[in-house]
Structures are given as C-alpha cells and as structure tokens.
Amino acid sequence: MNGTEEMSGKTSKRRVPAIDRAVRILDFVAASGRVPGVSELARTLQLPKSSVHGICETLVELGLLQSSTDGFEPGGRSLLWSSAFLDRMDIVREFENLLSQDRRLDDFTVTLSTMADGDVVYLACRNATKPLGFTFQIGMRLPAIYTATGKAMLAAMPKAARQRIVTEYWAAPLTDNAVKDASSFEEEAVRWRGLGYALDRGEIREGMVCLGAAIMDIQGQPAAGIAISMTSAEAKKDKIKRYGAIISELAAKLVCR
Structure with missing residues (x-):
C-alpha cells in the first residue's frame, strides 16, 4: 500500500501483494540515495524480513537490483524500461x-x-x-x-x-x-x-x-x-x-x- 492509500484507507482489490511489495522495495532503493539492506527495507517498509529477502533475491536475478556487501542498488534492467518509455x-x-x-x-x-x-x-x-x-x-x-x-x-x-x-x-x-x-x-x-x-x-x-x-x-x-x-x-x-x-x-x- 502506498502513502496515499494508507492515509485514505483504500487499496486496490486487483493488486497482487508480491508485486506491490516488489515495487515498494524498488521505489525505496531508487529514492533512498543509500544502499539499504534487508533489515532496513523490512523495518522501513514494515514487511516481513523473509519476504523482503526473497523478493530482493528475485529482483537481483532479474537484473532489477544488484547486490553489494552493504545491501542493494538499482539494477541496469530498469534502464531498458525507462528508455522505452521516454522514447515513446x-x-x-x-x-x-x-x-x-x-x-x-x-x-x-x-x-x-x-x-x-x-x-x-x-x-x-x-x-x-x-x-x-x-x-x-x-x-x-x-x-x-x-x-x-x-x-x-x-x-x-x-x-x-x-x-x-x-x-x-x-x-x-x-x-x-x-x-x-x-x-x-x-x-x-x-x-x-x-x-x-x-x-x-x-x-x-x-x-x-x-x-x-x-x-x-x-x-x-x-x-x-x-x-x-x-x-x-x-x-x-x-x-x-x-x-x-x-x-x-x-x-x-x-x-x-
């Protein structure tokens, strides 16, 4: 659930929870300006640590995140999407x-x-x-x-x-x-x-x-x-x-x- 939904108490019934969590993680990593780890992501986003770990590992395999000794950074695959969007x-x-x-x-x-x-x-x-x-x-x-x-x-x-x-x-x-x-x-x-x-x-x-x-x-x-x-x-x-x-x-x- 994003910030506006939390304040309004509304959420979409059509959302897939795992995808919603993945997007929230990607958004946080992209905006934080740091290299957050699993513990920080779980604490800040109020998600189960086990779920965050699994999602992050999947996103790394897909090229949407890249892992380092300190945590996770945006992966290069997202550039393909942004470039395609901006090209249009x-x-x-x-x-x-x-x-x-x-x-x-x-x-x-x-x-x-x-x-x-x-x-x-x-x-x-x-x-x-x-x-x-x-x-x-x-x-x-x-x-x-x-x-x-x-x-x-x-x-x-x-x-x-x-x-x-x-x-x-x-x-x-x-x-x-x-x-x-x-x-x-x-x-x-x-x-x-x-x-x-x-x-x-x-x-x-x-x-x-x-x-x-x-x-x-x-x-x-x-x-x-x-x-x-x-x-x-x-x-x-x-x-x-x-x-x-x-x-x-x-x-x-x-x-x-």
Whole structure:
C-alpha cells in the first residue's frame, strides 16, 4: 500500500501483494540515495524480513537490483524500461527542443511532468545553476495537489474527474503552506483554470514558488505539465504574471500525442 492509500484507507482489490511489495522495495532503493539492506527495507517498509529477502533475491536475478556487501542498488534492467518509455514520449523531445529555441526561461529550473494516480511524475528537467534549495530529478514523484503542474492538470480536467482524484489521492501536507482540504482545492482550481496556469507557493518546499501550465493531448485533455521554479524572494507579483503568461504560451505549443 502506498502513502496515499494508507492515509485514505483504500487499496486496490486487483493488486497482487508480491508485486506491490516488489515495487515498494524498488521505489525505496531508487529514492533512498543509500544502499539499504534487508533489515532496513523490512523495518522501513514494515514487511516481513523473509519476504523482503526473497523478493530482493528475485529482483537481483532479474537484473532489477544488484547486490553489494552493504545491501542493494538499482539494477541496469530498469534502464531498458525507462528508455522505452521516454522514447515513446515525443513530448520530452519537444520540451527539450522548445527550451533550446526559446531562451526566456534560461534563468529558471524548468520541469516537464505527467500524472500517475495522485502524483506527478517528472519526465524531464533542466535545473538552474543558481541555488534553489531543491533538485528535481527524472522519475521523481510528488503529490499532484501540491505541485504547480499537478494543480494545472487537475484544473484542466472536468470537475467530476478532478474531484475524484483529489478525494481518492489526498496526501499529507509537505509544508505548512499546503492547501487545507478538497473544498479549498476546488476553489483554487477554478482560479487556475481561469488564469491558464497554477501556483505552488511553498507547498513542496518552503521558500520555493513554482508556476505550472497544463499540456493537452489531441483530445483536449490534460496529459502533461510544464513548470518553472524560483525562490520566494524572486516571486514578485509582476514577475509571476509575466512568467505565468510565458508558461501558458509554451504549454500551448506542446501537444501530447
């Protein structure tokens, strides 16, 4: 069960427990930045140690993990999947081409993301050279309700679809600036839809402001999002308005096929 499911008390009846555990282990190993062993994985993920050992051994044999004297690291086979996924995502190449041609965002961290369940998943990023205090990475997942691109994509959805996702995948706040409840989010969504872009004012990280706009597919549904990040000190009202318009303009040039 992932974090959002634990908080909502919901889980999918169609999930296979062994696969769910394997994915949780892979996610933890990939995100930890360390080389966790069986004991740490079992303790942190609250899984039986014997199950963790068996799953890890299987994942090593499959090339999804590799073992060392200290524990487990990501295996090379996962790169085949990520490469195949990104190869199909023409939007990533369009995003990179657009940034190379339009230099108005050169001073900012720029990200491209999509939605998976209640999270945004980052597909591409160009981190700025100046300090931001937060580094975006490809494959990183964050709660959609607190991110600029997540807000923008949700705001562009039909109301019923948006409210279902917001309710089902409501996540614990990451900072004190987080939107408080689903009703407040709905009020914000109406505003973001009218503006054409959404704001994260320190909801992912204190002191960081992000502006995001939805990228639509050929059916006119939100399929991805583009965002820029800046420090709170930079986020003056006129600057937000100016770059919000730019983000909306660039998002309109990108289409998910």
